Amino acid sequence: MRATEGGRPYKVKIFKNMIDQNLLSTTESMWKYNPVPEFPEPFPEFSSGAFSVRFFNVTAASVRGKKHKHDGTNNDDYYCVSAPDFCGGKIVIAALCDGAGSRRFSRIGAKAASVTACEALSASFCALTDENPAFFSDLDLPTDNPEWAQLAGKIAAVMRNSVNTAFYAVKDAYEKRLNTDGFEEATLSDFASTFLASVIIKTAAGFDFTAAISIGDGEIAAITETGEPVIFGNSDKGNYAGETDFLLNDNLRTEAELKSRTRFSRKHFKAYFLMSDGVADDYFPTVTGLPLLLCDLKLNGIVPFETPDGTVIPPPPDGHPEPLKYKWVNDPDVSLPLLYCEQFLDSQKLCTDEIYAASCSVSNITGETFNDKAERLYLWLDNYSRRGSFDDRTLVVIRPNVIETDNAGV
Amino acid sequence: MSDFMRRLPVYLLLDISGSMAGEPIEAVKVGISTLLTELRGDPQALETAFLSVITFNSSARQVIPLTEIMLFREPMLQAGGATALGAALSLLADCIKAEVRRSTDTQKGDWKPLVFILTDGAPTDDWKAGIDILNRSSTANIIACAAGANADPTVLKAITPNVVMMNNCSSGDLSRFFAWVSTSVKVSSKSLDSKPGAGIELPPPPQGFVIVP
Numbered sequence: 001m002r003a004t005e006g007g008r009p010y011k012v013k014i015f016k017n018m019i020d021q022n023l024l025s026t027t028e029s030m031w032k033y034n035p036v037p038e039f040p041e042p043f044p045e046f047s048s049g050a051f052s053v054r055f056f057n058v059t060a061a062s063v064r065g066k067k068h069k070h071d072g073t074n075n076d077d078y079y080c081v082s083a084p085d086f087c088g089g090k091i092v093i094a095a096l097c098d099g100a101g102s103r104r105f106s107r108i109g110a111k112a113a114s115v116t117a118c119e120a121l122s123a124s125f126c127a128l129t130d131e132n133p134a135f136f137s138d139l140d141l142p143t144d145n146p147e148w149a150q151l152a153g154k155i156a157a158v159m160r161n162s163v164n165t166a167f168y169a170v171k172d173a174y175e176k177r178l179n180t181d182g183f184e185e186a187t188l189s190d191f192a193s194t195f196l197a198s199v200i201i202k203t204a205a206g207f208d209f210t211a212a213i214s215i216g217d218g219e220i221a222a223i224t225e226t227g228e229p230v231i232f233g234n235s236d237k238g239n240y241a242g243e244t245d246f247l248l249n250d251n252l253r254t255e256a257e258l259k260s261r262t263r264f265s266r267k268h269f270k271a272y273f274l275m276s277d278g279v280a281d282d283y284f285p286t287v288t289g290l291p292l293l294l295c296d297l298k299l300n301g302i303v304p305f306e307t308p309d310g311t312v313i314p315p316p317p318d319g320h321p322e323p324l325k326y327k328w329v330n331d332p333d334v335s336l337p338l339l340y341c342e343q344f345l346d347s348q349k350l351c352t353d354e355i356y357a358a359s360c361s362v363s364n365i366t367g368e369t370f371n372d373k374a375e376r377l378y379l380w381l382d383n384y385s386r387r388g389s390f391d392d393r394t395l396v397v398i399r400p401n402v403i404e405t406d407n408a409g410v
Numbered sequence: 411m412s413d414f415m416r417r418l419p420v421y422l423l424l425d426i427s428g429s430m431a432g433e434p435i436e437a438v439k440v441g442i443s444t445l446l447t448e449l450r451g452d453p454q455a456l457e458t459a460f461l462s463v464i465t466f467n468s469s470a471r472q473v474i475p476l477t478e479i480m481l482f483r484e485p486m487l488q489a490g491g492a493t494a495l496g497a498a499l500s501l502l503a504d505c506i507k508a509e510v511r512r513s514t515d516t517q518k519g520d521w522k523p524l525v526f527i528l529t530d531g532a533p534t535d536d537w538k539a540g541i542d543i544l545n546r547s548s549t550a551n552i553i554a555c556a557a558g559a560n561a562d563p564t565v566l567k568a569i570t571p572n573v574v575m576m577n578n579c580s581s582g583d584l585s586r587f588f589a590w591v592s593t594s595v596k597v598s599s600k601s602l603d604s605k606p607g608a609g610i611e612l613p614p615p616p617q618g619f620v621i622v623p
Contacts, residue, residue: 020415023457023480030453067454102611239512239549240522241416281416284518388415388457 020387021324028327028385034072036064040182043074043107048378049081054089055202057399059302061378065278066390069329076101076193077276077394078110080118086126090136090202093121094396095166097193098218098276100246101391105183109170109191113247116169117162117197124158125199137204139266152264155199159213160258162197167247192246196220196274198232200398208269208400213262215252217244219280221290222265222272229290232263244277270294271303272398278391279381295341296384302376303397326385336383418458418521419476419510420595421550423498424487425529427467429560430579431489434530437581441588442484448592449479456480458521459595462505466498467491468534476509495533496540499569506548523550526591530557530579533565541569553594553612555587556622563622573622574615586616 036045048061064075076099083092095114099106129135132151141148174191177183194216201209212220212232220232245252252258271294275283283289297303321344323337381393424438442463449455461482463474468491474482506523513519552570556563558579566573576583593613615621 026480027453027456030451030456070453240519241513243513243522281518285516386415388417390454390457 023387024326024385029332031066031070031329031390033069033329033331036074037072040177040180041108043111045075046378046382047079048374050372050374050377051083052401053083053092055401056083056089056092056200057401058083058092058094058396059373059377059399060094060394060396061374061381062276062394063378063382063392065392066329068392070390074107075392076107076110077278077392078107078114078193079274079394079396080114081396081398082118082122084122084126087129091125091199092398093118093125093197093199094274094398095121095162095195095197096218096274096276096394096396097166097195097247098216098278098392098394100192100194103190103192105174105177105186105190106193108173108177109247110193112169112173112191113166113193113195114197117166117195120162120165121158121197121199124161125201128154128158136201139201139203139209140205140207155211155264156259156262159197159199159211159262160255163195163213163215163247163253163258166195166197167253170247189248192248194218194244194276195247198272198274200269200272200400202400203266206268207266208272209264209266210269210272211262211264213258215245215247215249215261217277217280219275219277219286220263220273221275221286222267223270223290223294225268225270227270227291229287230265230267230269231286232265233261241281269400271297272400274394274396276392276394278389278393279395281391282384282386282389292341296339297377297380297397299339299341300376300380302373302380303399324385326383328383330382336379338380338384340384416458416518416520417460417476417478417511418455418595419506419523420459420461421476421502421505421523421525422461422463422591423502423525423527423529424463424465425467425493425495425531425557426465426487426489426491427493427531427534428490429493429531433581434557434579434584435487435489437584438528438588439484439487440581441584441591444585445588445592446479446482446484448589449595452596455596462509464498464501464505466494466501469494470497470501472501472505476505492534493529493531494535495527495529495565496535496537498527499537499540500543502550503544503547506550510548523548524595525550525552526594527552527554527566527569528557528584528587529554529561529566531560532562537565538568544569555619557584557587567622572612574619575622576619583616583618586618590616590619 046063050059058081060079060081062077062079068075079096081094083089095117097110097114099110138147138151170191174188196214196218198212198220203209214220214233222230283293323339325335325337328334381395449459456479460476460478462476463485464470464472473485510523511517511520553572554566554570556566556575563573563575597613
């Protein structure tokens, strides 16, 4: 591919993890759009949302994958994000579940698990902050301090409890539908889904304290202010793709097992992500893919471009590549221009900071047609193309606000 | 092709022994051609399915390595010789080990391989040794088809629980077999996200085919 700016060619070497453009040009017209079935109960095909609280900005979206659109089947992912009122915008809670593709009602299980986990975590953290007025400052204590250990233990128990609460919510969702129209042959395993849950808390000293727990694939991960990727847990994978574990697996909900799946971190984050495997697989391995994901979000106007010190780095002298366009499965007459950071990884071997800089000059290419961040994320998730990537995609992006913190707690 | 893309490896193990000479081998050729046409019309298969052909008669040979559908060229097949099924299974194990990527922390694994075995006669070599090698070194979803009265379904049942039998080795039955392979490849990816080690759901076999219990 070649593109020009100011009469000078920009040579683009397609990165090996990049789309196979020839094949995608062939298959883009073959994917068909078939609506989601209304029976036995309607389920949203996509969703998106964004909100800001004092310390965090949240943008999230979920889209039905090309395969499910083609087959006329449902989006099996579901997410829930909340910032409870009681904490003055210092806590964001998120849960994301991916229903098993081979299970008929897994989307219902995914919704029950994620919504209930969010509610349970919100109630539990309300109780924790109520019982401890120094909650937010205690999170800043040295990790060898007994009070920190006690608090961490309580948070870990809350995270573990969210898994069991989610499990019973799935069981309840199944039992409520037993023998109702369309669910006659249903079994509990038909409601199987993965489970990711996380809480991110702004401490009194301004750190981003996070707790995360997961069962199955998908990823919880973050990028620190210094650009270091942090992975929260080991995504459950079998020998081959698509082999994963689910919330309904009794062996995975033992206390010991859940303890091993609970992760803490206390750092300054640039961005924090929960993603279903439909996104995580496209940026695999996460440790190297995460900066590329953040870069793609910046290039396409979902996350604002900013340099650590607030300065604007001039764009690269050779300009930028042209955005790539593929037909939207929902409407073949529409092709959204999108940028891929791999397009910038040419022989000059631009680092990600330089890619961000390049985005200064191109952000308006993809940014003019839609203004709302949630809509941008939805459209980007629904349109970026990679060969072999047609699963449902769900992404929750949590970015801390850079503001003065207080030491009073809430 | 991206090193990070998930592929669905599909291996065809085809008996080209002397008993397949004439109409059967011609039907197999047509079947492969039909299979390719079908898969090339399916975007999901086109983006993910990779096909390999291993033939066996007096010996086994991988005539087409794992190749993406778009670049696949139909092999020249000629029937003759014995039925070295054991050697084919052993070679299959080697091919899976060499060609199929497993998930690691830094490598995205392929989908679990799909293997279709088509044979019209009893094996003439040490097939049990082949099964041992295959079981020791690789895992795959294997579907075997006993083509006609001379095939031995009990041997195939020792390889995989998924065995179908066609009454004769006619061109019509072979054509239906390859159409079923095509449907199976398309359907399989829908049922692959399962617990590690779980099997797959296959479409119902063609009319006239019997599932061997």
